[in-house]
Amino acid sequence: MAVLLDIKRACKRYGEQVLLDDASATITDDGRIGFIGRNGAGKSTLLRVILGDEELDAGEIVRHPRLRLGYLRQHDPFLPDEAVIEFLKRDSGQAEWKCGEVAGRFEIKGPALAGPVHALSGGWQTRVKLAALLLHEPNLLLLDEPTNFLDLRTQLLLERFLRGFGEACLVVSHDRAFLGSTCDRTLELARGKLAFFPGKVDAFLDHREERRRHAERVNAATLSRKRELEEFVARNRARASTASRAKSKAKELERLEFEDIDVAEPTAAIRCPVVERRRGPVVRCRDLAIGYPGRTVASGVDLDIDHGARVAIVGDNGQGKTTLLRSLVASLEPLAGTVRWGHGSALGIYAQHVYTGLPEERTVLEHLERVAATGTKQQRILDLAGAMLFRGSAVEKRVAVLSGGERARLCLAGLLLGSSNVLVLDEPGNHLDVETLEALARALVDYSGTVLFTSHDRTFVSAVATCVLEVKAGRVVPYPGSYAEYLEAMDRAIDTSLPVEAGSGGNGRRGSDRPAGGGRAAPRERSDRDRRRELTALERTIARLDAEKRRHHEALLATTDPAVALEVHEALVKATAALEAAEAQWLALAEEAGETPADG
Numbered sequence: 001m002a003v004l005l006d007i008k009r010a011c012k013r014y015g016e017q018v019l020l021d022d023a024s025a026t027i028t029d030d031g032r033i034g035f036i037g038r039n040g041a042g043k044s045t046l047l048r049v050i051l052g053d054e055e056l057d058a059g060e061i062v063r064h065p066r067l068r069l070g071y072l073r074q075h076d077p078f079l080p081d082e083a084v085i086e087f088l089k090r091d092s093g094q095a096e097w098k099c100g101e102v103a104g105r106f107e108i109k110g111p112a113l114a115g116p117v118h119a120l121s122g123g124w125q126t127r128v129k130l131a132a133l134l135l136h137e138p139n140l141l142l143l144d145e146p147t148n149f150l151d152l153r154t155q156l157l158l159e160r161f162l163r164g165f166g167e168a169c170l171v172v173s174h175d176r177a178f179l180g181s182t183c184d185r186t187l188e189l190a191r192g193k194l195a196f197f198p199g200k201v202d203a204f205l206d207h208r209e210e211r212r213r214h215a216e217r218v219n220a221a222t223l224s225r226k227r228e229l230e231e232f233v234a235r236n237r238a239r240a241s242t243a244s245r246a247k248s249k250a251k252e253l254e255r256l257e258f259e260d261i262d263v264a265e266p267t268a269a270i271r272c273p274v275v276e277r278r279r280g281p282v283v284r285c286r287d288l289a290i291g292y293p294g295r296t297v298a299s300g301v302d303l304d305i306d307h308g309a310r311v312a313i314v315g316d317n318g319q320g321k322t323t324l325l326r327s328l329v330a331s332l333e334p335l336a337g338t339v340r341w342g343h344g345s346a347l348g349i350y351a352q353h354v355y356t357g358l359p360e361e362r363t364v365l366e367h368l369e370r371v372a373a374t375g376t377k378q379q380r381i382l383d384l385a386g387a388m389l390f391r392g393s394a395v396e397k398r399v400a401v402l403s404g405g406e407r408a409r410l411c412l413a414g415l416l417l418g419s420s421n422v423l424v425l426d427e428p429g430n431h432l433d434v435e436t437l438e439a440l441a442r443a444l445v446d447y448s449g450t451v452l453f454t455s456h457d458r459t460f461v462s463a464v465a466t467c468v469l470e471v472k473a474g475r476v477v478p479y480p481g482s483y484a485e486y487l488e489a490m491d492r493a494i495d496t497s498l499p500v501e502a503g504s505g506g507n508g509r510r511g512s513d514r515p516a517g518g519g520r521a522a523p524r525e526r527s528d529r530d531r532r533r534e535l536t537a538l539e540r541t542i543a544r545l546d547a548e549k550r551r552h553h554e555a556l557l558a559t560t561d562p563a564v565a566l567e568v569h570e571a572l573v574k575a576t577a578a579l580e581a582a583e584a585q586w587l588a589l590a591e592e593a594g595e596t597p598a599d600g
Helices: 043-051 084-092 096-104 110-114 122-135 152-164 176-182 201-236 243-255 321-328 364-371 378-387 392-396 404-416 434-446 458-464 483-496 528-558 562-593
Strands: 003-014 017-028 032-036 058-063 069-072 140-144 168-172 185-190 193-197 281-292 295-306 310-314 336-341 347-350 422-426 450-454 467-472 475-478
Touching: 003 043, 017 043, 017 058, 017 168, 017 185, 017 193, 032 176, 032 201, 043 069, 043 140, 043 168, 069 122, 084 096, 084 110, 084 122, 096 122, 110 562, 122 152, 152 176, 152 483, 168 176, 176 201, 176 458, 185 201, 193 201, 201 243, 281 321, 281 562, 295 321, 295 450, 295 475, 295 562, 310 321, 310 458, 310 483, 321 422, 321 450, 321 467, 347 404, 364 378, 364 392, 364 404, 378 392, 378 404, 404 434, 434 458, 458 483, 467 483, 528 562
Parallel strands: 032 168, 032 185, 069 140, 140 168, 310 450, 310 467, 347 422, 422 450
Antiparallel strands: 003 017, 003 058, 185 193, 281 295, 281 336, 467 475
């Protein structure tokens, strides 16, 4: 067992913020380490120090002379119009056959391997970067939030890759299910200190909690003894017959020590609206077709969802999960069919980019007072603001200066102050740290209303969902089992390289088996030349739309004008929908060629 990295008394600070305070740890060549800590604790900073991109203020990191680092960087290392196989050969210096073999482990084959990298979605580009990492044959992988924006299939492929990786890994992730599946050791950064534990993250958290409880019991006993000694000394120090005993007890009193107990960092204590339990269907869809002009995402959708259900909407990126939610809440007009909500249904909606509609000039408190249900007491508003980590003077912050995460929490707080008996949540975990997301999950489980939601976080979905809707290949159907069974089926599908078939069951009616085109005749067979021509045209379209989406996203983050933000947000939604449609069309065409697997 060789020590690859020896972190010795590391110190690092930015102004008044202390990230590393005399921190020490060793990383050996025989384990996969999950690296955890609250947002802003300094995990990414330590990775940059290890990579040599930043320097410590004090202390040192001793590197083994044979250390070969591999790092999954967030920026794209690709050249314009570079094919996947060309990038892998250039980046690794390996032969084409070797690059193709490694890429195949991530299902990158056929047109996907020979086509340009920029035509791939973000999840597929991450697969390309992982293949490139493996080709460099590192003996220590550094992964910083590798599951961000990955769909389930790509997450499972990444898990398999890490479990089969024969060298050491240091993985930063807020996804505890992912860490539990891939890492056998845990490293925590908290209050500037590094703590190593020779076990999985769940075992570490249990161990940490037990240590805290033990320290509390020891301190309680010590405090009781301290009071006894203080009383004895006070009663007996002045009496000659007991002065010597009082002096002895005073010395014992001086030797008493209390164990240090870390003060828990603020965590959101969330409570959903209190609503009356109801029975029967909350929403019915009949022969519903969803999508955009010129592009049908899914059709023949027949669903009944009951009051009180917590429905997880699952499927690969680009299949139409967000499109379905928008169609259900009338944010997007259905192409055909009907959506009928039950009498008395009051919808509360949380969308991926909902914070763009916040009025910039209001303070946190002013906004919550405006959106709270009539009759809500001021203390209730302040309590929930505090639960979302807006405490003290933070409630006087103006929306214009809030970060993306703060805006997301503010929108969520506003939703929870309402009286909605149906919550529609599109990726509610975006911008929330793991503790806040866990608090939201507990609140949703206790909620008496109905929840329809999407999320890439498996721990969150597993905790909340009572049933599953799958959006795939132009269909929306209830999955005939639990979310855990869906995960198992997806895992088996990767084993056999076969797609997971959706079925019928749960609260819904049987989904239609008609194709996405609504029963139109199948297109004529296309030649390989026709397919290549269409693929090339779609790749150019995807590249253009992806660049357009990024421009809108950057503009959205930069603007402080509410009117401009709303306009840019609408443009971003349109570009995202068009990109999803183009990617789905590209994958369908590639599948027709029989040369590349689908993304799910």
